[in-house]
Amino acid sequence: MSEVYHLTTPLTEDVTRKLKAGDIVYLSGTIYTARDAAHKRLVDLIEAGKELPFDLKGSVIYFVGPTPPKPGEPIGSAGPTTSYRMDSYSPTLLKHGSKGMIGKGKRNQAVKDACKEYGGIYFGATGGAGALLGKQIKSAEVIAYPELGPEAIRKLEVEEFPVTVINDTYGNDLYQMGREQYEVK
């Protein structure tokens, strides 16, 4: 049965290798936002051997393009976006030390394989729960690519941010497992 963990970032491989698909995790600490456009830039920097706007080691990357904050608030609504658009970039980031991704929806085999090989986790957050998830974000700061607007890279401080392990480091996939369990043939 699924376990419940309270974890603080950055994540280490000892921790990620303990997690199993279906586990519920409450994340606290720093996470970074990036969508397709920002991912492309990060991978271009890695390939050019240049420095990245944040330290990838143990990092958790959240696929999100939030709504603009109201005056006095750190961020607007901030639920996950569909992850497959990041599939072509995620393995490179995992290879270079990132340990977690938060999004929604299926990943391809290359991402699942990279999770196994480099000890990464793909977490699912509840899509469309933008108001609820936005409240768990205590501060937000654009640290790169402000010209991308909602797609800029932001450094977020989160508290008890609720996510579920979808792809673990053993090749398990909650989307497959869950569906098989409830499918009526």
Added chain:
Amino acid sequence: MREIAYEDIVKHVRDIIMYSATHLPEDALNALKEAYENEKSPVSKEVLKQLLENAEIASSESRPLCQDTGLAVFFVKLGADVKIVGGLLKDAINEGTEQGYKDGYLRASTCTPFSRENLKDTVGYNLPAIIHLDIVEGDKIEIEYAAKGGGSENVSRARVFPPAAGKEGVIEFVKECISDAGPNPCPPITVGVGIGGTFEKAAISSKHALFRDIGSKNDDPEMAELEEVIKTEINKLGIGSMGMGGTETALAVHIEANPCHIASLPVSVNVQCHSSRHTHITI
């Protein structure tokens, strides 16, 4: 002739956009509560609980339900006896859209197809709106509005079958579409199915079918029955909330059928995520 001021339309559109972004309509809320009651999977039940909490936070704190505040889609019925004073209907809707998205701190999500540049500073903030216009009898303007997110739109499909495909073909096509989509369109979903017409008529009907209240019955008994059959088939897939496995995947299936050419059977599937932000007003 009844005169309606351009500015009035702008204001109404602005207001429904801001309200819709933060208030899940009654029909969607009730459907989510029912799904929560019926769901067998504890993981999906937890997701549904979060969605109900999210709706509560969104309305009480005026926060957008989802960060994808969508493209603005309108179905407008303009009464033939209405004269709009001070400008064009289309401009009024676009202006109201821009104001609503800006004033509500909603995300501007329109961009060019290939360069992907956001159009907020060139064409306008979250413009252009998608507008379907019909001219009808009377002296009123009826506006149906939806904020349509990308996740559910991306899994939608249309195809023209040969007539022999029949009902079975339609059922299989919808099932395959939802099965392939899995977790991506943020289930639990409402499935709009456009049947008949021409290629584009089917697509527009599948979108418009989503404006019907969840839980309402199709006026056509044959289509009402087909809706139930397809819903049962979809729920057998076991996708569950956010695709984590479960018994409640489709909140409803809505069909809009039209007469079609003797040679073809067009079918379109348009998916609506759980964040079913639809509303309508009459001016």
